[in-house]
Amino acid sequence: MAWTRKDLLGLEDLSREEIELILTTAESFKQVSTREIKKVPALRGKTVVNLFYEPSTRTRVSFEVAAKRLSADVINIATETSSVKKGETLVDTGRNIEALKADIIVIRHNASGAAAVLSRHVNISVVNAGDGWHEHPTQALLDIFTLKEKLGKISGLNVSIVGDIAHSRVARSNIWGLTKLGAKVTVCAPKMLIPVAIEQMGVRVTENIDDALSCADAVNVLRMQFERDEENVFPKQLEYFKNFAITEERLKKAKKNIVVMHPGPINRGVEMSSEVADGANSVILEQVTNGIAVRMAVLFLVAQAKDKLKNHEDID
Amino acid sequence: MKILIKNGRLIDPACNLDGLRDLLVENGKISQVSNNIKADADKTIEAKAMIVMPGMVDMHVHLREPGREDKETIASGTRAALKGGVTSVLAMPNTLPAIDSVDNIRLLKDIIKKTAHANVLIAGSITKGRQGKELTDIAQLKDEGMVAISDDGSSVDNKELMLKALKDAKKHRVLVVCHCEDKALMNKGVVNLGIISTRLGLRGVSKESEYTRIKRDIELAEKADSPLHIAHLSCKESVELIAKAKKKGIKVTAETAPHYFSLTEEAVLGYDANMKVNPPLRTKEDASAIRGGLADGTIDAIASDHAPHTENEKDIEFERAEFGVIGLETMLAVSITELIQTGLLDWPGLVKKVVLNPAKILGINKGTLCVGSDADLIVVSPDKEWLVQKDGLVSKSKNSAFLGRRLKGVVEYTICNGRIAYPFINHT
Numbered sequence: 223m224a225w226t227r228k229d230l231l232g233l234e235d236l237s238r239e240e241i242e243l244i245l246t247t248a249e250s251f252k253q254v255s256t257r258e259i260k261k262v263p264a265l266r267g268k269t270v271v272n273l274f275y276e277p278s279t280r281t282r283v284s285f286e287v288a289a290k291r292l293s294a295d296v297i298n299i300a301t302e303t304s305s306v307k308k309g310e311t312l313v314d315t316g317r318n319i320e321a322l323k324a325d326i327i328v329i330r331h332n333a334s335g336a337a338a339v340l341s342r343h344v345n346i347s348v349v350n351a352g353d354g355w356h357e358h359p360t361q362a363l364l365d366i367f368t369l370k371e372k373l374g375k376i377s378g379l380n381v382s383i384v385g386d387i388a389h390s391r392v393a394r395s396n397i398w399g400l401t402k403l404g405a406k407v408t409v410c411a412p413k414m415l416i417p418v419a420i421e422q423m424g425v426r427v428t429e430n431i432d433d434a435l436s437c438a439d440a441v442n443v444l445r446m447q448f449e450r451d452e453e454n455v456f457p458k459q460l461e462y463f464k465n466f467a468i469t470e471e472r473l474k475k476a477k478k479n480i481v482v483m484h485p486g487p488i489n490r491g492v493e494m495s496s497e498v499a500d501g502a503n504s505v506i507l508e509q510v511t512n513g514i515a516v517r518m519a520v521l522f523l524v525a526q527a528k529d530k531l532k533n534h535e536d537i538d
Numbered sequence: 539m540k541i542l543i544k545n546g547r548l549i550d551p552a553c554n555l556d557g558l559r560d561l562l563v564e565n566g567k568i569s570q571v572s573n574n575i576k577a578d579a580d581k582t583i584e585a586k587a588m589i590v591m592p593g594m595v596d597m598h599v600h601l602r603e604p605g606r607e608d609k610e611t612i613a614s615g616t617r618a619a620l621k622g623g624v625t626s627v628l629a630m631p632n633t634l635p636a637i638d639s640v641d642n643i644r645l646l647k648d649i650i651k652k653t654a655h656a657n658v659l660i661a662g663s664i665t666k667g668r669q670g671k672e673l674t675d676i677a678q679l680k681d682e683g684m685v686a687i688s689d690d691g692s693s694v695d696n697k698e699l700m701l702k703a704l705k706d707a708k709k710h711r712v713l714v715v716c717h718c719e720d721k722a723l724m725n726k727g728v729v730n731l732g733i734i735s736t737r738l739g740l741r742g743v744s745k746e747s748e749y750t751r752i753k754r755d756i757e758l759a760e761k762a763d764s765p766l767h768i769a770h771l772s773c774k775e776s777v778e779l780i781a782k783a784k785k786k787g788i789k790v791t792a793e794t795a796p797h798y799f800s801l802t803e804e805a806v807l808g809y810d811a812n813m814k815v816n817p818p819l820r821t822k823e824d825a826s827a828i829r830g831g832l833a834d835g836t837i838d839a840i841a842s843d844h845a846p847h848t849e850n851e852k853d854i855e856f857e858r859a860e861f862g863v864i865g866l867e868t869m870l871a872v873s874i875t876e877l878i879q880t881g882l883l884d885w886p887g888l889v890k891k892v893v894l895n896p897a898k899i900l901g902i903n904k905g906t907l908c909v910g911s912d913a914d915l916i917v918v919s920p921d922k923e924w925l926v927q928k929d930g931l932v933s934k935s936k937n938s939a940f941l942g943r944r945l946k947g948v949v950e951y952t953i954c955n956g957r958i959a960y961p962f963i964n965h966t
């Protein structure tokens with residue numbers, strides 16, 4: 223199959239085949255980063271703009287590295303330094319970037335749906351690097367890529383996602399991606415952090431961490447952002463650690479080869495003990511490495527699709 | 539001016555009229571309704587295969603003037619009304635300033651007098667500045683012509699104050715229109731709370747925030763023995779509460795808006811802020827309960843809740859966009875498409891919802907084809923299809939929830955106070 227989308231807004235919209243295509247493309251890009259000269263000319267002459275409305279180091283840097291290894295030119299715009307502070311709207315900012323003849327906007331925004339709104343107003347590609355509580359598709363793709371690399375397949379796996387599900391775009395994207403590929407997903411959190419009706423997304427819900435770990439082939443541990451508890455629904459930090467944190471003791475009761483993932487940055491001693499983070503089951507640093515390959519694949523595919531669309535228009 | 543309308547299907551349940559007749563308008567009044575009228579008219583309208591019905595009375599309209607003329611004006615809003623077949627609107631008081639004093643109502647009346655193209659009825663606010671703290675002077679405002687009070691956009695949280703407002707309103711024969719929403723239960727929500735809010739990662743508004751406030755206001759109306767009108771019903775529980783109250787003999791009436799019986803929360807997928815309304819679009823089950831309430835008479839009226847907003851306020855991040863959609867120009871067509879074509883209501887039934895009942899609830903002398911009454915009427919091609927497009931809309935704002943939809947039912951003529959007010963003669 224061929225990739226035809228100029229944007230990547232979320233995994234909810236994608237078919238199983240489309241997700242698999244990104245993963246296979248990422249496989250072939252992965253070895254670029256192991257070469258002496260870590261660069262291919264796939265996006266030479268293209269400009270990628272990282273438009274980040276939220277502070278982010280790891281995702282932004284990952285996209286930047288990915289774009290540069292594809293030979294694209296990269297511009298980083300952060301809200302602190304842009305005219306966004308002067309009240310420019312998202313759509314105006316997007317149109318200005320388009321007028322600079324950029325090819326891809328990678329957007330991180332604190333409002334759910336921001337990437338979708340932007341994509342309606344620009345003709346260039348839009349890649350969602352996280353919108354509010356909605357989706358963070360490239361994070362889920364790199365999680366899935368890593369899992370597949372470790373366990374050989376996704377279909378039939380039991381994957382548990384633990385933490386603040388309610389406010390997590392990583393959780394939502396993982397749920398869509400994993401279920402589409404045939405994994406069985408369990409979400410585990412204190413009741414207040416489980417969003418309404420989430421079982422309708424095809425997941426099992428539990429408030430018991432041991433239950434979540436008991437038959438899991440992998441556990442994806444979300445960062446607990448205690449500093450951002452706007453709604454005052456978080457349990458106390460110590461209480462959370464006691465009841466939900468991934469510790470060596472808890473892992474002893476789980477499958478021996480359980481894969482432990484975390485999107486980072488880790489709060490050591492909050493959602494996960496240091497021993498687990500640095501332990502044999504942890505693939506956290508591999509996730510970071512794979513993030514480059516997955517983002518290279520996404521940038522490459524959307525750029526290619528956009529070029530095809532453009533050629534089509536030219537012929538018409 | 540004499541206008542003769544020939545061969546239309548005249549519908550007005552108020553005078554038991556449903557059949558092919560001619561109708562003559564003379565000096566602003568309906569002077570004759572019968573078979574085969576011969577008259578020397580200034581204008582003759584051939585209405586074969588068309589519906590002739592009283593002009594609609596839309597009891598929930600935001601005209602935005604004074605204060606937000608960038609969204610809508612009395613002039614542009616009443617033109618939109620005429621195009622949609624609405625000849626009388628109740629203008630909501632959440633303007634800048636709010637309609638909460640004699641000075642402000644006089645200011646509004648002056649603009650209406652100078653610029654309105656259709657009949658504009660005035661609602662004042664329940665509390666000063668719509669702050670929910672101090673009641674307005676209902677007696678004074680009534681003397682200035684106000685017909686209803688509402689803090690629309692918010693609910694009066696203070697129970698004692700609301701009870702007093704209901705008692706005052708009863709004394710002065712002014713209708714109380716309630717926007718029922720318990721802010722404490724709103725959770726800063728922007729869509730219905732449920733699977734869709736979860737999928738979209740948006741804050742959800744529970745149905746509870748609506749129906750618990752309806753329950754409270756019904757109890758207060760019962761206590762005050764005062765008429766109470768509930769605005770924009772959106773969910774099943776609300777319909778059930780109204781039905782129960784009516785059965786009990788409480789003087790409560792209710793309206794819904796076309797988007798609540800024709801759209802569901804799924805329309806929000808894709809983050810189109812033209813689907814962002816308050817209360818939010820609910821589930822299929824709720825939309826079906828709203829249709830049921832219309833069919834069985836629990837819901838008395840359909841009103842547009844016409845709420846114009848500029849593109850800058852709508853075409854942005856969903857959670858930051860304003861609530862509300864325009865509706866004057868699509869109310870009839872959506873009702874025809876969703877209620878008549880589906881067999882849920884017949885024509886006399888629809889005329890009750892959009893004309894008779896709202897006129898009765900407001901206590902105004904409008905909305906009938908009976909001989910001698912004001913000539914406010916519309917001629918409609920019921921099966922003619924049209925595409926809702928920004929370009930075709932005459933409202934100053936284009937935030938319709940029905941853009942891109944094909945609807946049935948086109949208003950061919952609107953006669954307002956005895957004059958052909960639509961089609962517009964010139965483009966002003």
